[in-house]
Amino acid sequence: MNAASIRMNRRDLGLAAVTLALLVAVSVRFPAFAQPANLLEVFDDTSILILLALGQMSVLLTRAVDLSVASNVAFTGICVALFNQAFPDMSVAVIVIMALAIGGVLGLLNGVLVWLLEMPSIVVTLGTMAIYRGLTFVLSKGAWVTSNEMSAAFQNAIHVRLLGFTVLSWLAVLAVAAAYFMLRFTSFGRRFYLAGGNPAAAAYVGVSVGKAQFAAFTLSGVIAGLCGYLWVARFAVAYTDVALGFELQVIAACVIGGVSIAGGIGTVAGVLIGCLFLGIIKNALPLIGVSPFWQMAVSGVVITLAVVLNARREHSGGRQILEAQRT
């Protein structure tokens, strides 16, 4: 992952091979699954997961975790849906800017608590997860905004096709490219690796771990905000339970993709493949006639396996997760 060229590391290649094998296995049983049109549909369905996972990855790299992403999606989603209901003629551009801003503020709040109050991120975002979800309920008063209460432009913008891909799919593609560039070629992005890889060393070389975490949380929030709009538009409904529990799938995609929960390790390619893996499972299992309950169990098994494999890799590398003792 540290070579300058776009060369995938062995772990990413292995995961890609497993994902491909999964795709082939499903396609042998159900040839229709491998049809380009269906694959585009699966990718479109996975796009929101990809976007959120890239934000989450940034946070995980800094040795923190953002549990509030799905609540952020719901809150921002309700906000823009209600706004669209009230002002149906407002352009989608305004909606998108609004979504980015609202999500960004929620992410920034997480970041401030983690950075300035030095609170552990898991506690902070466990709290804000409930707060943002609660505010969603307060704002909507429990009511739904359904598809006929949203403007056509609001709903259709993301389905417009350019060169075969929908706008939603293109957003995911662009985000992957942007994340790769940021995490690979900017000092802003490299700081995430420094801060999470060895916080004590980061402090010695003048990198503030708190600031890096703040930046990562804000970024994660901005992306979640955008996904709030995308989610509501794609499913054509906004209500309190939008994306309920989805943060776990987002974190799972990262972990399967090889991002270390202990920070400092992870590649964009890995996260992308991790998302596609989950996307294929989600779309293929119903075809094979497996109930949605089994889907959860299967993803659970995969996540556990991924964690075991990662843990072994980190051990063999002699990586020090414990901080050095004070002498």
Place this chain on the structure above:
Amino acid sequence: MNTPLLRLSGIAKSFGGVRALTRGELELRSGEVTALIGENGAGKSTLVKILTGVYTPDAGQIEIDGRAVSIRSPQDALRLGISVIHQERVLFEDLTVAENIFAGQTPAKAGIIGWHNLYTRAAALLAQLESRIDPRATLMRLSIAEKHLVQIARALSQDARIVVMDEPTAALSHHEAEDLLKIVRRLKSEGRAVLYISHKFEEVFAVADRYATFRDGAEVGSGRIADATLDNLVKLMVGRPVDQVFPKLDAQIGAEVLRVEGLSREPEFADVSFTLRRGEILGVYGLVGAGRTEVMHTLFGLSKARAGRLLLDGRELRLRGPEDAVREGIVYVPEDRQTQGAILSRSICDNITLPSLGGFARAGFVQSKREEAAAQDWVARLQVKCTSAQQEVGSLSGGNQQKVVLARWLLTKPRVLILDEPTKGIDVGSKAVVHRLMSELVQQGLAVIMVSSELPEILGMSDRVLVMRRGRIRGSFERADAQAETILRAATDS
């Protein structure tokens, strides 16, 4: 040359009840290597951390070029041109060599990193150090010596005027150490000031121009190396007369209790053999990294030996974990009270009775009255200064925390007591209590192993002294033959 580049005066720093530094004095001059010497716990590491902005001193003054400065963060230290080659590796294991060298100040145009440029510049710096390390290699694939070089390259990239090296050769082979000393001489010839911390006198005499000796958190002597001899440096380090401070009472030494045969766990230690008798205090001396603590961990079942035998009363023990050791009557009081010994957030009573709770229970329920009575008894016997046995251990002074940890294990009625640095960082009064208690315990027939880095303590308390260096036993001295100089040489000569 008259104004030193860096001058520290009257630096003091305490942690809770522990006074790590009381009077830190130091002067560094451009183009000179100053050796900082002292026993473990003399305050050297604390001084380094103050220099690098990790700790802020409670008192004292820092001057650079005769101008007072304050170092409140590592960034401040960097800005002032102070760079450290750490004893513990302060590096990023998963990133490339190049990124490690430039971490935090990666050359970038408008925030965008030119990797090619980065690798070229890293290679140039490494070439200056005559090293062939690949700047694209992931750090964790490097040897310890190479990792040191990466840190030195980092210091060069920051164009540091003051380079601090904290025991840079501790984990290096003889050959690697030679190479490092060459680099130290080069840094010096470039006009940088080098602070060189080492336990190895050979190196100090080979590379240093000046020395500064620390003992118990205070500077106790400094000058030109040319005017010093090994003997006076050792005397400065060890200091006070031995016999007055450690009044060991005579105890009847009885039958053999513990026998260790050829214990090995490479690379940490190898072929360690010794015996321990009833009523005996066995002192184990060595420098940091000599493998003493690792041996004790194995005796307590915390880690497994790869070879060798452990016999208690002639019966071979197979310890699967500390609970087996405790059952057999071997207990271990670790060096680091704060993280390994005491549970700081719980009461004295909880801490003392923790491993013996089963003894206070009836049908699985702990009877708190009996538990408390036992704790009270020990609090009184060890003179723990506290308001009640319910006081939180975290609020006690270091010495009293140590007494609580001791009480915990004595309550289990052990046969072999292993003490790792039992009086490190605690005040003189508590030290005396701990030492008197040790004397009393061996009089009652307990066998004690005492790991200590304080020579006076080793000399004063031990019936026999083992000296370890690089994972092996390098000397064994009876109380009558034990001399500070011979022990120190056995521990340091390479």
